[in-house]
Amino acid sequence: MTAATRPESADLAASALRVRELIIEMCANPEGGHLGGSMSLADLLVVLYHRILRFDPSSPEAPDRDILLLSKGHAAVGLYAALAERGVFPPKLLADYGRPDSSFSSHPNPAVPGVDLPTGSLGHGLSLGVGIALAAKLDDSDRRCFVLLGDGELQEGSVWEAAMAASSLGLDQLVAVVDRNGLQITGETEQTVSLEPLATRWRAFGWDVAEIDGHDMAQITEALGSVPLTPGQPTAVLARTVKGRGLPYVEGQARSHYARLAGRQRALSVLRVAYGSQEKKEPAS
Numbered sequence: 001m002t003a004a005t006r007p008e009s010a011d012l013a014a015s016a017l018r019v020r021e022l023i024i025e026m027c028a029n030p031e032g033g034h035l036g037g038s039m040s041l042a043d044l045l046v047v048l049y050h051r052i053l054r055f056d057p058s059s060p061e062a063p064d065r066d067i068l069l070l071s072k073g074h075a076a077v078g079l080y081a082a083l084a085e086r087g088v089f090p091p092k093l094l095a096d097y098g099r100p101d102s103s104f105s106s107h108p109n110p111a112v113p114g115v116d117l118p119t120g121s122l123g124h125g126l127s128l129g130v131g132i133a134l135a136a137k138l139d140d141s142d143r144r145c146f147v148l149l150g151d152g153e154l155q156e157g158s159v160w161e162a163a164m165a166a167s168s169l170g171l172d173q174l175v176a177v178v179d180r181n182g183l184q185i186t187g188e189t190e191q192t193v194s195l196e197p198l199a200t201r202w203r204a205f206g207w208d209v210a211e212i213d214g215h216d217m218a219q220i221t222e223a224l225g226s227v228p229l230t231p232g233q234p235t236a237v238l239a240r241t242v243k244g245r246g247l248p249y250v251e252g253q254a255r256s257h258y259a260r261l262a263g264r265q266r267a268l269s270v271l272r273v274a275y276g277s278q279e280k281k282e283p284a285s
Contacts, residue, residue: 008217009217009218011050012043012046012047012050012051012217012221013217013275015046015050015085016042016043016046016217017246017271017272017275018081018085019042019045019046019078019081019082019085020039020042020081020245020246020271020275021268021271022077022080022081022084022085022091022094023035023038023039023042023077023078023081024247024261024264024267024268024271025094025095025264026077026080026081026094026097026098026104027077027259027260027261028260028261028262028264028267029097029098029099029260030098030260031097031098031106031260032098032258032259032260032261033077033097033098033106033258033259034074034075034076034077034106034257034258035077035244035247035250035256035257035258035259035261036181036183036243036244036250036253036254036256036257036258036259037072037074037075037078037150037179037181037243037257038075038076038077038078038081039078039243039244039245039246039247039256040179040181040214040241040242040243040244040245041072041075041078041148041179041241042078042081042082042245042246043214043215043216043217043220043241043245044148044177044179044214044220044239044241045078045079045081045082045148046082046085046217047217047220047221047224048068048082048146048177048224049068049082049083049085049086050086051221051224051225052066052146052221052224052225053065053066053068053146054066054143054144055068055086057083057086057087057088057114058087060083060088060113060114061113064141064143065143066143066144066145066146067116067129067132067143067144067145067146068116068145068146068147068148069116069117069119069125069128069129069132069145069146069147069148070108070119070125070148071119071122071123071124071125071126071128071129071147071148071149071150071153072119072120072122072125072148072149072150072153072179073107073108073118073119073120073121073122073125074106074107074120074150075148075150075179076104076105076106076107076108076109076120077097077106079108079115080094080097080104080112081094083112083113083114083115086114088113088114089112089113089114107119107120108120122150122152122153122156123153123156123157123158123159124158125147125148125149125153126147126149126158126159126162126163126166126176127158127161127162127165128147129145129146129147129162129166129174129176130162130165130166130169130171130174132145132174133145133166133171133173133174133234134169134171136173137169137170137171137173142173143173144173144174144175144227145173145174145175146175146177146224147174147175147176147177148177148179149176149177149178149179150178150179150181150184151178151179151180151181151182151184151189151195151198152183152184152185152189152192154178154195154198155189155192155193155195160205163176163202163205163206163207163234164205164206166206166207166234167205167206167207167233167234168206170232170233171234172227172228172230172231172232172233172234172235173228174234174235175224175227175228175234175235175236175237176202176207176234176235176236176237177224177236177237177239178198178236178237178238178239179214179239179241180198180214180238180239180240180241181240181241181242181243181252182243183243183252183253183254183257184254184257185254185257185258186254187254188254198238199211199236199238202236202238206233206234207233207234207235207236208228208229208230208233208234208235208236209229209235209236209237209238210223210226210229210235210236210237210238211237211238211240212237212238212239212240213239213240214239214240214241215241215242215245220239223237224237243256243257244256246271246274246275247267247270247271247274248270248274249270
């Protein structure tokens with residue numbers, strides 16, 4: 001990593017810390033929230049909103065914007081946190097998460113600025129992305145569509161129907177970003193329905209593939225900033241992540257999938273300590 005890129009990475013890391021703090025705040029309410037998969041997505045969301053997407057936080061419905069679909073809609077607290085951190089709405093509004101009549105529900109709600117479609121019935125998001133990318137292609141628009149998928153979600157056959165259609169239609173404005181944390185609510189993905197060799201499977205369906213560390217800001221930025229990897233082909237970015245990233249006492253554990261955090265201050269303190277230690281481990285140029 002060069003000296004020129006260090007400040008940018010540091011800025012992104014600081015944004016990701018704020019996103020994780022907001023996730024903790026929401027998961028500490030009486031209803032709790034989907035903690036693990038939201039924490040694993042935080043770095044990807046930050047890079048997308050700060051470096052990749054054509055997106056104006058003051059005009060989140062601008063007609064020429066890029067589209068981000070959270071197919072793994074149970075990670076809505078992560079999406080809400082990222083939108084708040086980006087300045088789409090004040091973070092204090094997230095205090096309403098989970099309350100009766102609140103727009104901030106447990107799955108993405110289009111009543112929230114920056115949320116384009118309701119999602120969460122797993123396996124449908126990529127099909128929606130195919131429709132959006134095809135519409136852009138037919139309109140001769142350069143709009144791109146990024147679809148964030150969970151790895152357990154890839155066990156749904158509709159994902160692969162969409163993948164096959166996307167490559168057949170040459171939708172190179174479509175990007176699938178897979179949160180490959182290896183866990184789903186029932187345990188390890190490979191013990192439930194094996195997905196490996198995952199990159200080979202995507203390539204067999206006609207996609208170009210990048211495999212990255214989903215917590216390395218430089219790798220995320222490089223991969224997502226290079227799409228389409230091959231003109232005429234959709235791109236799949238397989239991001240290796242850690243479920244519950246930032247809270248060591250639940251990292252990499254299926255029990256982090258949904259949590260009601262009783263010790264809010266303790267969780268915030270642990271997160272800040274963990275993030276501080278990660279920053280110190282950043283390699284020198």
